[in-house]
Structures are given as C-alpha cells and as structure tokens.
Amino acid sequence: MVRIDAADVVVIGAGIIGAACAEALSAAGLRVLVLDRGAPAGGTTAGGEGNVLVSDKAPGPELDLAVASRRRWPELLESLRGELGDELVQVEWEPKGGLVVATDEDAVGPLRILAEAQREAGVEAVDTTAEAARAMEPHLAEDVHAAVHYPEDAQLQPVLATTALLAAVRARGGEVRGGTEVHGLVLDAAGTVGGVRLGDGTVSCGAVVNACGPWAGHFSVTVGAPIEVLPRRGAVLVTAPLPPVVVRRKVYAADYAAAVATPHVDLQVSAVVESTATGAVLIGSSRQRVGFDESLEVEVLRRLARSAIRLFPVLAGVPVMRTYGGFRPYTPDHLPVIGEDPRFPGLWHASGHEGAGIGLAPATGRLVADLMCGRQPEVDPFRFRVDRPEVIAEVRT
Amino acid sequence: MRVRFEGEEIEVEAGQTVAGVLLSKGIRSWRTTRGADRPRGLFCGIGVCFDCLVRVNGVPDVRACQRVVADGDDIRTQTGVELPS
Amino acid sequence: MRRVVVIGAGPAGMAAAREAAAHGVEVVLIDAAAKLGGQYHRQDALEPGDRFGSPVAPGSAEAALPEVEHVADATVWAIEPIDGGHRVHLRIGPADGPSRQGRAVEARAIVLATGAYDRALPFPGWDLPGVVTVGAAQALAKGQGVAVGDRVVVGGTGPFLLPAAVSLIRAGARVVEVAEANAAVTGWLTSPRGALAGWSKSGELARYAAALVRRRVPYRSRTAVVEAHGSEVVESVTLARLDARWTPIPGSERRVQADAVAVGFGFTPQSELALATRCRVSDGFVVVDAAQGTTAPGVFAAGELTGIGGADLAAAEGAVAGAAAAKYVGAAVEPPLRAMARVRSGRRFAAALAAAYPVRAGWHDWLRDDTIVCRCEEITKAALFRAVDDRDVGAARSLKLVSGVGLGLCQGRVCGQNAAELAGVDGTGFAKRPIASPVRLAELAEEEPIESPIDAEESGSPLGVEY
Numbered sequence: 001m002v003r004i005d006a007a008d009v010v011v012i013g014a015g016i017i018g019a020a021c022a023e024a025l026s027a028a029g030l031r032v033l034v035l036d037r038g039a040p041a042g043g044t045t046a047g048g049e050g051n052v053l054v055s056d057k058a059p060g061p062e063l064d065l066a067v068a069s070r071r072r073w074p075e076l077l078e079s080l081r082g083e084l085g086d087e088l089v090q091v092e093w094e095p096k097g098g099l100v101v102a103t104d105e106d107a108v109g110p111l112r113i114l115a116e117a118q119r120e121a122g123v124e125a126v127d128t129t130a131e132a133a134r135a136m137e138p139h140l141a142e143d144v145h146a147a148v149h150y151p152e153d154a155q156l157q158p159v160l161a162t163t164a165l166l167a168a169v170r171a172r173g174g175e176v177r178g179g180t181e182v183h184g185l186v187l188d189a190a191g192t193v194g195g196v197r198l199g200d201g202t203v204s205c206g207a208v209v210n211a212c213g214p215w216a217g218h219f220s221v222t223v224g225a226p227i228e229v230l231p232r233r234g235a236v237l238v239t240a241p242l243p244p245v246v247v248r249r250k251v252y253a254a255d256y257a258a259a260v261a262t263p264h265v266d267l268q269v270s271a272v273v274e275s276t277a278t279g280a281v282l283i284g285s286s287r288q289r290v291g292f293d294e295s296l297e298v299e300v301l302r303r304l305a306r307s308a309i310r311l312f313p314v315l316a317g318v319p320v321m322r323t324y325g326g327f328r329p330y331t332p333d334h335l336p337v338i339g340e341d342p343r344f345p346g347l348w349h350a351s352g353h354e355g356a357g358i359g360l361a362p363a364t365g366r367l368v369a370d371l372m373c374g375r376q377p378e379v380d381p382f383r384f385r386v387d388r389p390e391v392i393a394e395v396r397t
Numbered sequence: 398m399r400v401r402f403e404g405e406e407i408e409v410e411a412g413q414t415v416a417g418v419l420l421s422k423g424i425r426s427w428r429t430t431r432g433a434d435r436p437r438g439l440f441c442g443i444g445v446c447f448d449c450l451v452r453v454n455g456v457p458d459v460r461a462c463q464r465v466v467a468d469g470d471d472i473r474t475q476t477g478v479e480l481p482s
Numbered sequence: 483m484r485r486v487v488v489i490g491a492g493p494a495g496m497a498a499a500r501e502a503a504a505h506g507v508e509v510v511l512i513d514a515a516a517k518l519g520g521q522y523h524r525q526d527a528l529e530p531g532d533r534f535g536s537p538v539a540p541g542s543a544e545a546a547l548p549e550v551e552h553v554a555d556a557t558v559w560a561i562e563p564i565d566g567g568h569r570v571h572l573r574i575g576p577a578d579g580p581s582r583q584g585r586a587v588e589a590r591a592i593v594l595a596t597g598a599y600d601r602a603l604p605f606p607g608w609d610l611p612g613v614v615t616v617g618a619a620q621a622l623a624k625g626q627g628v629a630v631g632d633r634v635v636v637g638g639t640g641p642f643l644l645p646a647a648v649s650l651i652r653a654g655a656r657v658v659e660v661a662e663a664n665a666a667v668t669g670w671l672t673s674p675r676g677a678l679a680g681w682s683k684s685g686e687l688a689r690y691a692a693a694l695v696r697r698r699v700p701y702r703s704r705t706a707v708v709e710a711h712g713s714e715v716v717e718s719v720t721l722a723r724l725d726a727r728w729t730p731i732p733g734s735e736r737r738v739q740a741d742a743v744a745v746g747f748g749f750t751p752q753s754e755l756a757l758a759t760r761c762r763v764s765d766g767f768v769v770v771d772a773a774q775g776t777t778a779p780g781v782f783a784a785g786e787l788t789g790i791g792g793a794d795l796a797a798a799e800g801a802v803a804g805a806a807a808a809k810y811v812g813a814a815v816e817p818p819l820r821a822m823a824r825v826r827s828g829r830r831f832a833a834a835l836a837a838a839y840p841v842r843a844g845w846h847d848w849l850r851d852d853t854i855v856c857r858c859e860e861i862t863k864a865a866l867f868r869a870v871d872d873r874d875v876g877a878a879r880s881l882k883l884v885s886g887v888g889l890g891l892c893q894g895r896v897c898g899q900n901a902a903e904l905a906g907v908d909g910t911g912f913a914k915r916p917i918a919s920p921v922r923l924a925e926l927a928e929e930e931p932i933e934s935p936i937d938a939e940e941s942g943s944p945l946g947v948e949y
C-alpha cells in the first residue's frame with residue numbers, strides 16, 4: 001500500500017462527507033490523503049441511518065443540494081461499478097420512496113402546503129389519501145388522515161457507501177489512513193496552508209479539507225479558524241428482524257420536518273420508520289442538544305417507541321434489540337458549510353450536514369471539487385459559504 | 398399441567414422451560430433460519446444466543462431456554478421471521 | 483433507608499446482597515432466573531421451593547437471604563445514569579413475554595454480578611441442532627434434568643468441561659469422549675502444589691476427574707471437535723489431534739458417532755451493563771480496584787464479570803463488593819479483610835487458569851469458506867473475509883456494518899469476539915449493548931413506576947480506596 005508523504009489534498013475525517021470529497025477530488029485527478037483519528041467510517045456515519053431524502057426539506061438551498069445529491073448517488077455508484085467491480089458498489093441502495101403521513105387532522109393542511117411548494121421546486125410529491133396510503137403500506141395505522149408520497153426518497157447503508165468511496169480513492173492512487181489525528185495546520189508566512197501536523201510529523205499538501213463532522217467546530221478552533229459546527233444528538237431503535245413486507249417505504253409523520261427545523265434545544269422526537277436489508281426495522285430518530293453526552297435516556301427511547309407504534313400498531317409486539325446513535329453536526333442556520341475559508345487560503349470546510357449528511361454527501365463532494373478546480377458548480381455555493389455570519393464565530397485579525 | 402406443541406398436547410411439570418420440555422420429548426430443533434431456512438434448536442442454554450426461538454401464545458421471538466411453561470401454553474415452531482398475531 | 487441494587491444472583495451477587503444487607507442497608511437483588519443461584523448453584527427448577535429461600539447453615543455460601551428483596555424472573559434491560567446514582571430498569575414476568583411488568587429502581591450504589599457465558603468457536607457444522615455449549619448441557623442437566631443427547635462428545639478447553647461431562651452422565655447421557663484442546667494439565671492440576679489445586683477446598687475437580695475415570699470416559703488432550711456432520715441434526719463428529727497452535731494434524735481425524743456435542747472455550751463476560759454504566763474494561767473484563775469498585779462512581783462489579791476463577795472467587799468478590807457498596811451508601815463498614823484475602827488467592831488461581839487454558843489461533847484453520855461465523859445472520863467465513871479485504875474496517879462498529887456479523891438478535895454475543903479475531907480488529911465494541919436484553923416496543927413505550935431511595939442525600943465514603 002502506498003504511504004503518501006505529500007498530497008495535493010489532505011481530507012481530515014473519513015466519514016461519508018470526507019469520503020465523498022476525497023472521491024470527487026481524486027476523480028478530478030488530484031492525489032488525496034484521507035486521515036481519520038479513529039477507524040474510517042466509524043464516526044457519525046456509522047451512528048445514523050441511511051435516508052436519502054428530498055421529502056423533509058422545504059424549498060431553499062438545502063433542498064437544491066438534496067435534489068442534486070439524490071440524482072448523483074445512483075450515477076456515482078454506477079460509475080464506480082466499472083472502476084471497482086460489482087461487489088464494492090453493493091451499498092444497499094434502495095430507491096424505495098417515502099410516505100409522509102398526517103396522523104392528526106391539523107397536520108393535513110401544512111403537509112399539503114409543503115408538498116405544493118416542493119413540487120414547484122421540482123420534487124415529485126404526490127398527494128395521497130389515507131386509503132391509498134394504507135394500500136401502499138398495509139400495516140399503517142387505521143386512523144391516519146392524509147399522506148404525501150415521495151417516489152424519489154431513497155436509502156443506502158452509510159458505512160458500505162463510505163467504504164466504497166474510500167476504495168475508489170485508493171484505486172486512484174490516494175491513501176486512507178485511520179488512527180491518525182490531525183493536530184494542526186502548517187502555514188507559510190503569508191498564512192497559506194501548506195500541510196497538516198500529525199502526532200509524529202507533518203504531511204505537506206496544497207489544500208486541506210476539514211470534514212470532521214460534529215468535531216469540525218472543535219478542529220476549526222484548534223487551528224485558529226473557528227466555525228460554528230455543534231453536535232445534535234440522535235438515537236435510533238433497531239427491532240428484531242421482521243418479514244420484509246411490514247414496512248415497505250420510509251414512513252414518517254408530518255411533524256418530522258418541524259422537529260428537524262426547530263431551533264429548540266430540548267428533545268424532539270418524531271419517528272422515521274424503515275426496514276433494512278437484514279430485516280430489522282429502524283426507528284429514528286430523536287434530536288437533542290446535549291453536547292457530546294452519550295448517556296442513555298430511557299425517556300428518549302420511550303417516545304421513539306410511542307411514535308413508531310402510532311404509525312405502525314403491529315410493531316407494538318416486536319422486540320427492540322438495540323439502540324444506537326450519534327451526534328449530528330449542525331450549524332445555527334441548519335445549512336452545511338462548504339467552501340474555502342477566506343481567513344486561511346487552502347483550508348476548506350465540508351461539514352454541518354446535520355441529519356442529512358448521507359443524502360447530501362455526493363453533491364457536497366462534487367461542489368468542493370468544482371470549487372477547488374475552478375469548475376462551474378452545479379449548485380449555487382453562496383448560501384453554504386464559510387464567511388456567513390451564522391457560521392464564522394470571529395474573523396481573524 | 399399441559400401445553401400444546403404444534404397442536405399436540407404434552408404433559409409438563411411446573412418449572413420446566415420450553416427447551417427442557419422439547420428436549421425431554423426428543424425434539425432437537427424447533428426453528429428455521431431466515432436466510433438459509435436451516436434448522437436450529439438449543440445452543441447456549443442460558444439466554445444469550447437467541448437461537449432457540451419459538452412462538453408462544455401467538456408471540457414469536459421467545460427464547461425456549463428462558464421461558465418457563467405455563468398451563469395451557471400454545472407453543473409453535475418459528476419459521477424464519479414472524480410477526481406477533 | 484439506604485439502598486444497594488445487586489444485579490445477578492449467582493455466587494457473586496448472592497454474597498454481595500448478603501453482605502450489604504448484613505450492614506443494614508436495603509438490598510434489591512435482581513435476577514432473570516426464577517430461583518437464586520446463578521450458573522454454579524443452578525437449582526433444579528422442577529423441585530418446589532427455593533434452596534436459598536429458607537435458612538441454611540449461617541455463614542455458608544448457601545445461607546438464606548432473609549433481609550434481601552429478591553426480584554425473580556426480572557431482566558435488567560437498561561441502566562440509566564441519574565444525579566448521584568443510577569436508575570435500573572427491569573421487566574418482570576415470563577421471559578420475552580409481551581406483558582411483563584415494568585419497574586425502575588434507583589440507587590446510589592449498584593453491584594454488577596452478571597456472570598459470563600461460554601465462548602464457542604465455530605467449526606463446520608456447529609450450527610446443526612445438537613451442537614450446544616458446555617454451559618447449555620450443564621444448565622439443562624442441572625436445572626431441567628434433561629441430557630442434550632444420548633451420545634455426547636464434550637470438547638473445548640478448561641476445567642469446566644469436567645463438571646459438564648459429569649452432569650451429562652447424571653442426566654442419563656453417555657459421554658463418548660472429553661476433548662481438551664490444550665495440553666493436559668491434569669497431573670499438576672490435582673497435585674497438592676499445582677496452581678489449580680487450590681480451586682476448591684473440597685477438591686471438587688479431582689472428584690469430577692475421578693468420576694469420569696470410573697465411567698471410563700476417555701479424556702484426550704490436544705484434541706478438538708473440528709466438524710459436526712448431519713443433515714438436520716448432529717449424527718457424528720470428526721475429532722482431530724491439534725498441534726501446539728491448535729491447527730489440526732493432518733491424518734489424525736477420527737469420525738465418531740454422536741447425537742450431541744457440547745463445546746466451550748472459556749468464558750465471555752456479560753459486560754453490557756458494565757459498559758452501559760461506563761466502567762472501564764480490559765480484555766473484555768471489568769477493571770476493579772481492591773474494593774471491587776469499577777471506574778464508574780457507585781458501580782461495583784464482582785464474579786466472572788471481572789475474571790474467570792470459579793464460584794469461590796466469585797463469592798469472595800461478591801462479599802467485598804457488597805461491603806463496599808454498603809459503605810458507599812453510608813453504612814459503617816469495616817474492610818472485609820478475610821474476603822479480600824480470599825479474592826487475592828482466587829485471582830492467582832484465575833491467572834493460572836487463564837495461562838493454562840488459552841484459546842490459540844489455530845482454530846481459524848478449522849473453518850471452511852462456507853462455515854458460518856455469525857449464526858444469527860448466517861454470515862460465512864468467506865463473506866466476512868470478502869468484506870474485510872475490500873473495505874476499510876478498523877473497528878467493531880464498521881466490521882458489523884460491512885459484513886453483517888453481530889447485527890442479529892444475539893447482538894454479537896456469540897460471534898463478536900470470534901469475528902473480531904478473524905478480521906484482526908478490536909472486538910470490545912461488540913459488547914456495547916445499551917439495551918442489555920430485548921424488550922418489546924410496547925413495553926418500551928410504557929411508563930414505569932420509579933422507586934427513588936427514600937433517603938437519597940445520605941452519603942458515605944469509599945472503602946479505603948480513592949476514586
């Protein structure tokens with residue numbers, strides 16, 4: 001295996017965002033070194049779910065990125081198939097569609113309004129009656145009021161996807177190194193980034209991408225370029241394997257989008273229910289701002305359980321065998337930070353994707369590569385820029 | 398005390414586990430796997446392996462080695478994964 | 483009233499409960515089984531009454547626990563940190579039943595005494611009905627009076643094979659052979675100066691060995707069951723001689739008729755509750771100080787959870803833990819010096835045991851490409867290696883998610899350590915199971931009554947150890 005001493009780009013963080021950036025950069029012909037202090041794909045990316053959603057976003061820059069990313073995922077996997085072979089691109093990609101359900105009368109109006117706006121933004125959103133929804137999901141609760149079907153919603157397995165992207169980086173002469181923490185940057189006299197500092201030396205490079213997920217804020221502080229990226233905790237319940245027909249699509253209640261968007265610190269719970277390739281059904285997830293506190297809270301699990309039973313009463317008798325979770329990287333305005341840091345030329349950030357990093361990864365990688373290589377980006381980068389007031393904590397003097 | 402296994406009545410004693418009852422009747426396997434449809438029965442005997450699953454009174458995923466029989470229990474084999482009825 | 487919650491009612495948990503109660507603190511002793519005793523003192527479930535429920539000779543390991551609230555048939559499925567202590571969540575009632583009763587008990591001090599379970603190594607055919615662990619054979623024989631087969635081969639490593647073989651014989655089975663994968667240590671095992679001789683004052687092991695000799699049960703060292711044959715159940719097994727690395731010696735294979743196989747290669751601690759309370763573990767075992775205190779304040783651990791050394795050591799550790807926990811909640815406690823001395827000598831035995839009966843890497847050679855490594859998800863060795871070779875797998879979490887091992891209902895309890903060893907990654911992550919035992923979704927959704935200690939503010943001091 002090659003060991004790189006000097007790279008064109010060093011990507012810090014081998015989560016799905018770092019992997020997607022590294023993949024896109026290596027596809028552009030750059031020599032990329034990906035460093036992670038832990039195991040590759042072992043951070044937030046291994047602690048979430050694999051929803052690739054367009055349904056949960058209101059029109060705006062995030063939806064634009066999501067739509068581009070949703071289009072990109074299958075293309076990307078297809079192009080990697082030729083390069084890596086069939087086995088590696090098996091990432092449990094399932095364009096199964098989503099069904100958003102109004103569980104009470106009050107939710108019907110807002111749900112229909114959101115769907116209308118999303119349609120105008122180019123999303124396929126089909127207004128569906130309660131009867132039609134139950135025909136699509138036979139185990140759905142009797143007393144739902146209305147639903148919207150989003151055929152574009154999809155799912156993949158994040159760790160498989162991330163390891164596939166990293167394999168592509170390696171196949172193109174790049175390197176992925178776990179167990180390697182980046183402690184700082186190497187700067188020249190003009191303040192331009194020329195490398196990274198590791199525990200045992202430095203690696204020189206032309207550019208650095210901070211893809212440290214929920215730790216991106218911490219890393220940015222360490223290197224003197226603070227950005228506001230903070231952790232928002234989430235927990236998921238995993239049931240025992242069930243017959244595949246129990247839950248067919250991704251099904252969630254209409255109040256989910258509100259829970260995602262809320263600025264509140266306290267616990268928000270609205271279940272997204274979906275089946276996985278192993279037959280286990282995932283019930284996710286909660287949203288809570290508690291720093292990096294990992295302690296189990298039974299109340300969180302209880303509310304997830306209730307909200308899942310509300311959608312699928314049949315789940316009441318099913319065993320839950322696990323709970324897991326992670327910390328979503330969030331920014332105060334709920335938009336990712338993607339671009340070069342004007343304070344340190346050569347330092348790039350790609351983080352803050354909150355609960356949508358899996359879905360947004362390929363478009364994020366593409367955007368970083370486009371901007372770095374001076375190509376015309378597919379998505380307008382302006383709203384994701386680093387030096388927006390919500391994100392830059394202080395400007396270097 | 399009596400229970401039924403696959404519809405057939407079996408005389409049992411208080412304190413017996415489902416696995417204890419089945420093994421004492423010479424029944425070695427009572428579940429099939431989800432993937433390869435292979436037979437399974439007792440393995441760890443103390444509730445950690447989840448290989449000995451049966452359906453008791455309509456509820457699947459019950460560990461036969463842990464479940465103590467109650468009079469009138471309806472015990473059935475479990476085929477792959479099942480939903481509670 | 484000051485409260486200590488003890489989880490697990492084996493030798494360690496019973497001793498802890500007894501000791502804590504003797505110091506006047508309220509003790510809640512929780513166990514998943516219907517009767518006290520754990521694995522070693524497993525009671526015949528078919529006999530009426532509870533051997534430990536009525537007074538026996540005071541001071542003996544089997545003395546009753548009158549001052550203790552014993553919550554039977556109760557599974558602890560989660561432990562949650564609260565201010566100044568922990569909240570222990572349990573479900574009480576028929577195992578895996580949908581209508582168990584919920585309860586949550588809060589305490590400033592908890593003693594974890596959840597024991598260990600057999601480690602099973604994979605080999606072709608180990609997924610056939612009729613292949614069981616030594617512990618299963620033991621539990622069914624002692625607790626249910628049933629033998630797991632008529633002609634049984636017992637295999638694995640360690641002295642625990644002997645009592646299992648004897649129990650099988652008592653339950654009516656014919657033990658065809660006992661196959662010990664390591665070199666024989668029976669000589670120095672029973673000799674007065676042998677490290678293992680101090681295991682039990684009564685020379686328990688020697689009695690088991692003698693019983694097997696009387697029955698003419700062959701005991702072969704450097705031998706293992708390397709394959710089980712049969713279509714629906716075990717019909718025969720292949721035994722082979724092993725070299726020092728445990729690689730089968732070509733040409734040494736023998737086919738033996740048997741309808742059951744009981745295997746055990748040491749024990750894996752049941753450490754999920756310890757990990758849930760953030761106790762530090764090393765090599766899978768919970769790290770404790772001289773007072774059985776873990777690295778988590780107010781959490782004590784005793785018994786096989788901290789190391790494998792038999793029931794005597796477990797009971798001694800339990801007594802120390804019980805005293806320390808009582809002191810922690812404010813009782814006046816003298817250091818239990820005698821029990822502490824028993825723990826020290828027991829630990830020496832445990833270390834000798836671990837050194838005499840290691841698991842050696844040659845078992846990897848027993849597997850064929852299509853041998854199942856993960857029983858729940860039916861992941862074969864070839865599939866595991868394919869995932870590991872192609873993808874970045876640096877830890878248990880990613881190993882699970884790329885290969886599928888450990889994703890099933892056992893949550894890696896059976897396969898985790900083996901898969902991690904095959905893949906060359908650290909397997910500790912497999913034991914992280916915040917839900918320690920499955921609960922049904924409706925049980926989880928239900929509000930449970932929470933019992934706070936009546937007097938929460940009183941606080942004690944640790945038992946002569948710094949935290």
Ligand SMILES: Cc1cc2nc3c(=O)[nH]c(=O)nc-3n(C[C@H](O)[C@H](O)[C@H](O)COP(=O)(O)OP(=O)(O)OC[C@H]3O[C@@H](n4cnc5c(N)ncnc54)[C@H](O)[C@@H]3O)c2cc1C
Nearest residue numbers: 013015017037043044045048051182213234356357358359
């Ligand atoms: C419960 C939950 C459910 C979710 N569900 C979904 C979903 O359904 N769909 C979706 O799209 N998204 C979902 N998400 C969000 C998604 O998981 C994240 O947005 C995404 O994984 C973030 O990826 P990342 O690469 O930015 O971060 P990570 O995966 O956390 O990667 C960052 C990496 O950086 C490394 N690192 C940090 N500091 C350093 C350093 N100094 N040096 C070297 N390495 C360092 C870390 O070790 C880590 O591996 C969910 C999240 C959670 C918690």
Ligand SMILES: Cc1cc2nc3c(=O)[nH]c(=O)nc-3n(C[C@H](O)[C@H](O)[C@H](O)COP(=O)(O)OP(=O)(O)OC[C@H]3O[C@@H](n4cnc5c(N)ncnc54)[C@H](O)[C@@H]3O)c2cc1C
Nearest residue numbers: 490492493494514520521522558596597617785786792793
């Ligand atoms: C199946 C088996 C059989 C054995 N038989 C023998 C033998 O015959 N002779 C011998 O010398 N040694 C035997 N051993 C070794 C034996 O484990 C020790 O000698 C001794 O029993 C250890 O005592 P302990 O108190 O640490 O744990 P254990 O005796 O294992 O007790 C642990 C207790 O904790 C309970 N528990 C665990 N998790 C939970 C939870 N989440 N909620 C509620 N309760 C819980 C269990 O039900 C169990 O009763 C056996 C081991 C096993 C695994």
Ligand code: FES
Nearest residue numbers: 440442446447462
């Ligand atoms: S035999 Fe392992 S759980 Fe019952």
